[in-house]
Amino acid sequence: MIAAILRWLDERLHLDDLIAPFRHKTVPVHRLTYWYFFGGITLFLFGVQVITGILLLLYYHAGANDAFESVQYIMTKVRYGWLIRSIHSWSANLMILTAFAHMFSVLFLKAYRKPRELTWISGMLLLFLVMGFGFSGYLLPWNTLAFFATKVGTAMVGQVPIVGQPMMIFLRGGPQVTGATLIRFFGFHVAVLPGLVVVLISIHLFLVQRLGMSVPPKIEAEWAENPSARREMKFFPNFMLREMMAWYVTVGVLGALAAIFPWNLGVKADPFGSAPAGIKPEWYFLFMYQTLKVIPSKVWFVDGEVLGIVGCGLAGLLWLLLPFFDSEPPSRPKRWITGLSIFAVMYVAGMSAYGFLAK
Amino acid sequence: MSGDQNTPPGSTRRRAIEYFLGGGILATFASFLYPVLRYVVPPPDVDLGVNEVVAGKVGDLKPNSGAIFRFGSSPGLLILTSDGSYQALSATCTHLGCTVQYRGDLHQVWCPCHNGIYGIDGRNISGPPPKPLTAYDVHLRGDEIVVTLKREA
Numbered sequence: 001m002i003a004a005i006l007r008w009l010d011e012r013l014h015l016d017d018l019i020a021p022f023r024h025k026t027v028p029v030h031r032l033t034y035w036y037f038f039g040g041i042t043l044f045l046f047g048v049q050v051i052t053g054i055l056l057l058l059y060y061h062a063g064a065n066d067a068f069e070s071v072q073y074i075m076t077k078v079r080y081g082w083l084i085r086s087i088h089s090w091s092a093n094l095m096i097l098t099a100f101a102h103m104f105s106v107l108f109l110k111a112y113r114k115p116r117e118l119t120w121i122s123g124m125l126l127l128f129l130v131m132g133f134g135f136s137g138y139l140l141p142w143n144t145l146a147f148f149a150t151k152v153g154t155a156m157v158g159q160v161p162i163v164g165q166p167m168m169i170f171l172r173g174g175p176q177v178t179g180a181t182l183i184r185f186f187g188f189h190v191a192v193l194p195g196l197v198v199v200l201i202s203i204h205l206f207l208v209q210r211l212g213m214s215v216p217p218k219i220e221a222e223w224a225e226n227p228s229a230r231r232e233m234k235f236f237p238n239f240m241l242r243e244m245m246a247w248y249v250t251v252g253v254l255g256a257l258a259a260i261f262p263w264n265l266g267v268k269a270d271p272f273g274s275a276p277a278g279i280k281p282e283w284y285f286l287f288m289y290q291t292l293k294v295i296p297s298k299v300w301f302v303d304g305e306v307l308g309i310v311g312c313g314l315a316g317l318l319w320l321l322l323p324f325f326d327s328e329p330p331s332r333p334k335r336w337i338t339g340l341s342i343f344a345v346m347y348v349a350g351m352s353a354y355g356f357l358a359k
Numbered sequence: 360m361s362g363d364q365n366t367p368p369g370s371t372r373r374r375a376i377e378y379f380l381g382g383g384i385l386a387t388f389a390s391f392l393y394p395v396l397r398y399v400v401p402p403p404d405v406d407l408g409v410n411e412v413v414a415g416k417v418g419d420l421k422p423n424s425g426a427i428f429r430f431g432s433s434p435g436l437l438i439l440t441s442d443g444s445y446q447a448l449s450a451t452c453t454h455l456g457c458t459v460q461y462r463g464d465l466h467q468v469w470c471p472c473h474n475g476i477y478g479i480d481g482r483n484i485s486g487p488p489p490k491p492l493t494a495y496d497v498h499l500r501g502d503e504i505v506v507t508l509k510r511e512a
Contacts, residue, residue, distance in 0.1 A: 055398060077402045080394035248387075 021209065025235035030219045035109060036239075037246045038102035039208070043201070044247045045095035048254065049133075052088040053190065060140070062186035064179030067142035068268040075265055086258035092134060094254060096284045099130050100348075107322075107341045110333045111214035117323035119207040124320045126200050129193055134282060136189040142182060147269035149281050150185070151177045156292070159309045178271065217333060280355065287348045288312055290355030319344075410508040414447060417502045425461025425468075428506070434458050435495065435506060436468065440479060447495040447506040448481045454488045468492065 009015060027036060059078055061070040074081035103123065106112055112120035139150045154177065158168035173180030215223070223230045233239055281289050291312065295304040318325075326337050409431035420426055420439040427450055428435050436450040438461050448468065450458050457472035467484065468477040475486035481494045496507045 055395065058399060059401075079397040079400070079402060081398060083394055084398055251387075 019236075022236045023234070025209070025212065026232040027213050027235050027239040028215045028219075029231035029233050030215070032109060032216060032219070035105035036213065037243060038098050038105055040243045041246055041250055042095055042098040042102055044250060045091050045098060045254075046197070046201070048091045049088065049095065050194070052084050052091065055084050056088060057190065062140070062183055064142060064182055064269075067140060067182060068265075071141040071265055075262075082262050083258055086262040087254060089263035090257045090261075091254055092137060093283075094250070094257075096130055096134055099127050100284075103127055104341070104345060107344075108338075109214065109216040110326075111216075112323045113326050113333065114323070114328040116207070116211055116214060119204060119211065120323050121320060122200050122204040122207065126197065126204060128316070129197050129200065131284065133189065133193050133197075134284060136185040136193065138282060139182060139185045140189065141265060142269050143266035144269050144273070144276060145266055145279060147177060147271065148275045148279050150181065153281070153285075154181075156305075156309055159303075159305050160313070161306065161310070176271075217329070278359070283352060283356070286355035287351035290351045290358065293355070293358075412506055413503045414497075414506045415504045417499065417504060423463045423466070427458065427460075430495070430506065436461060436492075437497070437504065437506065438468075438479060441466070445497040445499075445504060446479050447497045448477075449493040449495070451492075452488060453483065453490040453492060454486075459492070 006015075027033070056074065059070060059074045059081065061067060071085065074085055076082075106120065106123070135150075135153060139146045154168050154171045157171060158164045160167065169175060171181070171184065172178070173184045280286065292305065292308040295308045297304045299307050322337065326334050412428065412430055412435075414428040414430075414435065414437045415426060420437065422439050422443060423441040425436050425438040428437055430449070434450040436448045436459060438446045438448070440446060448459075450460075452459050452470040452472065452475055454470065454473055454475050457470050459468050459470045459475070459477065461467075462469040465476070466479065468479065468481070469475070470477075470486070470488065473487050475488040476484045477488065477492050478484055481492035483489070483491050494509065496509050498505055498507075
């Protein structure tokens with residue numbers, strides 16, 4: 001029956017031609033192959049976000065007066081609403097985690113070098129967009145933590161010299177964080193960012209497909225020395241089935257987290273209340289937050305805040321353009337980039353831990 | 360138990376594993392689908408036990424006119440007839456659910472969507488409506504016009 005339908009479609013659309021490249025695609029097999037799974041897991045979690053996000057849209061009301069109440073309604077009245085929302089929140093956090101893991105694995109396996117510079121750039125832009133999703137989605141329940149996080153986050157944008165103020169007003173929909181900000185963030189979160197992400201994911205996947213999988217230089221060297229050690233598996237179905245097992249495990253982790261630790265809602269935002277003590281951003285912004293906290297208010301004659309934000313921006317730009325600073329294969333990767341990568345992991349991990357523990 | 364490592368395709372053992380795998384995948388999808396199906400059905404309305412509302416005040420309506428009032432979550436139609444008596448009906452047309460109105464010129468209740476006509480008592484007279492409009496009890500409490508569901512006889 002299914003075979004007959006497939007044959008009917010194939011006779012008309014010649015689907016075999018479309019699948020052919022996937023049949024030829026192979027994945028190198030070596031001791032670091034498991035790092036190849038993280039991009040796929042991130043993509044899977046994005047799919048979970050799309051589905052649960054659409055489900056949340058069935059009951060969510062954007063607007064300062066009833067956003068909080070509508071999420072409360074989802075959490076308490078709608079059957080399995082707590083589960084859907086908790087999965088959306090947990091999946092968002094796991095997606096950022098796996099996106100970072102993917103980025104650092106590409107960095108350490110030297111997969112960003114020629115000819116994959118554009119794959120790296122599209123991936124970095126996706127990472128920025130994912131963080132934008134996190135930032136905009138965080139405000140939507142309109143609770144106190146989200147309100148102040150948005151206030152601080154958008155104020156930081158306002159510190160950027162020259163373009164900062166207009167950008168902040170654009171983001172906030174006015175000089176202050178109000179219901180207008182909520183409506184804007186809702187629009188970014190459910191329309192603008194998804195559109196951009198779909199385009200970038202298409203480009204990213206096309207490039208991955210076109211350029212094939214990268215083999216880390218060290219393993220390439222080992223294989224050159226001992227050609228009989230070279231191993232690969234077919235992408236379809238061998239790698240795909242393994243990837244799907246990884247997705248299955250991810251679903252298990254996600255379901256367990258959502259069921260055991262349902263995401264809480266907090267207290268409705270009061271724009272005229274004080275910020276609560278011990279307020280902190282989400283964990284994935286902690287390293288930037290802590291960096292800004294430790295910079296003194298004046299460094300020589302520059303405002304500490306401005307220095308921190310411009311510094312973070314330049315660091316982000318350097319990261320985006322990193323492939324262009326490294327050498328081209330087959331020459332050895334530059335050592336200072338490896339050193340910088342190690343420093344970056346330690347800095348992000350260290351500052352996040354410091355931010356988490358600091359009062 | 361046979362010690363055969365290379366079980367050929369189609370053997371019982373292989374088929375059993377395929378059933379386990381397929382069943383596991385199906386069960387997984389069912390466990391996704393069940394909460395989602397429950398989720399998309401909205402929880403029941405919390406407007407339980409509305410069987411009496413104040414539809415208006417005496418003097419709000421001119422004789423031979425009607426007005427819509429809220430009866431729980433659905434609209435009702437209050438009519439003051441030319442002879443000065445009140446009549447209350449469900450305002451939801453029994454044909455396809457449009458909200459009906461009182462036509463003073465016809466002395467009848469009219470549904471604009473498909474030209475359905477009801478009598479003042481709710482009887483379906485002409486046009487597509489298949490059933491009469493539900494009539495409510497009306498009584499006065501001071502100057503308030505109180506509409507209640509008719510008691511089941």
